[in-house]
Amino acid sequence: MLDEHDHRAIGQRLDLFHLQEEAPGMVFWHPRGFRLYQLLEDQVRQRMRREGYQEVRTPQILSQELWERSGHWDNFRQNMFVLGDGERQLAVKPVSCPGHIELVQRMSPSYRDLPLRLGEFGLVHRSEPSGALHGLFRLRQFTQDDGHIFCAEEQVEREVIAFVRALHAFYAGFGFEHVEVAFSGRPPSRAGSDAVWDQAEAWLQSAARAAGLECRMQPGEGAFYGPKLEFILKDRLGRDWQCGTIQLDLVLPERFDLRYTDASGAKRHPVMLHRALFGSLERFIAILLEHHAGALPAWLSPEQVVVASVGDKALHYAEKLSERLREAGCRASADVRGESLSRKILDAHQSGLPYIAVVGAREAEANSVRLRLRDGSQQDLSWDDAVARLAAECQPRRAS
Template identity: 80%
Template structure:
């Protein structure tokens, strides 16, 4: 039996998603859950556009030679799903990095194009052991808000500082104010020479210092291609969750012979920064659900307002009010069932709906509605005033 605060139990109660044996480690998103998924995706996409990223889409499967070139075949093969293509080995991608490098190769950038920022909602697959799977926290199929910055050496510090500053503001909008940072250095099994790692670690530490980050040191925990900064959130129960990351990579640009043309016309190797705000959209949703106990902020709730009618005479009025809210941008529906009002209040609360609007004969006659909040507080307001208040309450604060 799952604890009622477990994200898997919350997912069932709120009708968001389910998992089943026929697709181990993969999520069936219900309409309400997929709306939450899309809301999260929209927030990331808006921020990426503001920060100058170009969104791309890359293939799901690559042949063995590409993975050998990237180093994943040697260092990550046990975590990859392999496909036999008539004697040729293919692998379903566990990361989007090689695809982005291939795009940059075709783009053939000059120094004027740098920093070049690419992003992708990359659907990835990793062959996790069955016993390690854990709801949305540990999956075999998930989506990374993957991004890569290709820049000149002198641009590294500014890009890392910019990312770190943006991330704190982003997390705060979801209710996470406590953010810790860890610095993960070279692992025992890695690609690249020690002098390359010395340079990468030095540059990333210097950038972290410039950003004012107080880093917990994690020796040996870096990626096989470079050191990384990991951003750790603390939820309302004091638990820590590693979400965002930025990694400094001098290895893959060398392995792929990636170059840009500088001001003198010379071909120069760029620095590659791997970065993610959330890491995994699915995992972040699980963290969000447990952090808020299923009572998501109104701007994130898949359904923001339910308009419940009392008596047949108020049904059409309730439907018109819900339609007005939808026109104004709210996610609203009318509940005109014959169930008791108390039953419908319980249902709306159980579904995590922040606002319940009640309309009966008296409200119809007065051209008003009764607003009911999650905590049970109630107020009567005229139609137009109620619409304006609900629209404002359902909007993200930073969008107001």
């Protein structure tokens, strides 16, 4: 029996998603849950557009040769789904990095094109042991908000500062006010020489200082290709969750012999920065659900308003009001079932709706609405005032 505060129980109550044995470690998203998923995508896309990222899509399955070149075959193979293709082997991608490198190879950039920023909602698969799977927290199939910045050495500091500048405000918009930063250094098993790692760590530490970050040190916790900054959120229960990250990579550009043409005409390896805001969209949804106990902020609620009719004379009025609210940008529906008002209110609360607009014969005659909030408070408003207020309070959030 799941605890009521477990995100899996909340997901069932809000009708967001389900998991089943026939698809271990993978999610069936219901319409309401997929709307929440898309709202998170929208937040990342807003930032990508503002920061000059180009969104791309790369293949799900790539050859062993490419994974050997990236180092994943030697350092990450136990977490990859491998399949045969005649005499050669392929693997379902656990990350999007090599695909983005292949795209940049085709672009043949010069120094004028840098920094070059690519972003992808990368659907990835990892061969996690069945005993390690845990709801949305640990899956075999999930989506990373994957971004890669290809830049010159002298651009690293500016790019790291730009990434972290609005990060606190971004997370605060989801209700996370407390953010810590950790610096994860070279792991025991890694690619690249000590000299390369010395340089990568020095550059990232310098950029972190320039960004005004105070980092706790996590020796040995970096990726096999480079050190990283990890951004850790604290939820309402005091638990820490590592979400965002930016990683400095000098290894993969060298292994792929990725080069750009500098101002003198010479060919140089770019610095590759791997960045993510959520890390895994699925995992972030689990954190959100538990942090808010299912009562998501109005802008983030998959359904924001239900118009509950009282009596047969208000059915048409309820339908008209829900239609008008949708036109005004609210995610609204009408509950015109032949149930009691108390039943409709209970169902709306169980579904996590922030607003209930109650309309009966009296409201229909007066062209008014009784607006009920999550805390049980109520207010009588005119049709126009109710629509204006709900449209304002339910409007999409502009990503910081």
